[in-house]
Amino acid sequence: MIMSMTGYAKKETQWEDKRISIEIRALNSKNADIHLRTPSYIRELDTEIRKRLASRMNRGKIDLNIHVEFSEQNLPTKINTPVIKSYMQQLETIGDSTISERLSIAMRLPDTLAAGRKEISSQEKDIIFKLLESVIEDIKSYRLDEGAELEKDFLLRIDLIEEHLEAIKKIAPERISKIEHKLRDSLEGLKIEVDVNRFEQELIFYLEKFDITEEKVRLKNHLDYYRKIMKSNVPVGKKLGFITQEIGREINTIGSKANHAELQKIVVQMKDELEKIKEQLLNVL
Secondary structure (H helix, E strand, O other): OOOEOOEEEEEEEEEOOEEEEEEEEEEOOOOEEEEEEOOHHHHHHHHHHHHHHHHHHOOEEEEEEEEEEOOHHHOOEEEOHHHHHHHHHHHHHHOOOOHHHHHHHHOOOOOOEEEOOOOOOHHHHHHHHHHHHHHHHHHHHHHHHHHHHHHHHHHHHHHHHHHHHHHHHHHHHHHHHHHHHHHHHHHHHHOOOOOHHHHHHHHHHHHHOOOOHHHHHHHHHHHHHHHHHHOOOOOOHHHHHHHHHHHHHHHHHHHHHOOOHHHHHHHHHHHHHHHHHHHHHOOEO
16 A cells, blocks of 8 residues: 655634634654644643654655634634733833834733633634644545555566566576677687687676676566555555565666666666656655
8 A cells, every 4th residue: 555645635624703724744754753832822732732743654754634614703822911911101202103013012011912712622622623623534545545546656667677578588598698799709810729618617607796686686586575564554665665675686786787788778768767766655655
């Protein structure tokens, strides 16, 4: 199961005389990087909200915004009119100033704002957490849908790499034969006598340096394992990243042992497909 790290979800609900909305945006990140914007009167819930986001969304850059729209009678912060009027009257006696200037100064003085409510009720907590769970489910659904598209692309790239591997298997015997004939022709061109047995022994050692049998077997195993891991029911982004590195290592080794123009061309095509996988993997959970 491939799940994307990016996602977006928003929901709102009406409770008593307030409208509560929760919005989550998620982007790719190596770890869980959580940022919250919540009204001051529900800050006590921040720790639990962070815990739930980290547990349910695993990792990614996660921005959560909780917005509460109050009715006029239930505003969390209200203007303390008597205090402001007192400040204004005192400022008027100090010197010449306009009403707007005195008001601007007064609003910066202590106790001009009064808290309309001091704590969140247990019922409102339940409403917020229920809404949070609903939003998390929506964003997980969004991530799964995007992950399904990524999985299709990964399978396409893996299949193409395997097709190139099959092409290499067909070329490999011909390649070794050409190298052997080239060495024999070069030796004959020198017109010197050599120990035939020693030459054959050295030739075997030399040709072993170009043998890619082990690399072909390991690469095929990595490709099969890649497909298997993608079907897991847990986040697989980091594991796929590791397997991708192993695939790249085998492709590079085949390239370094190639000594054949057509085989080198195929290796370049394999690397191109692998780079496309690496780019997309940055967004996989």
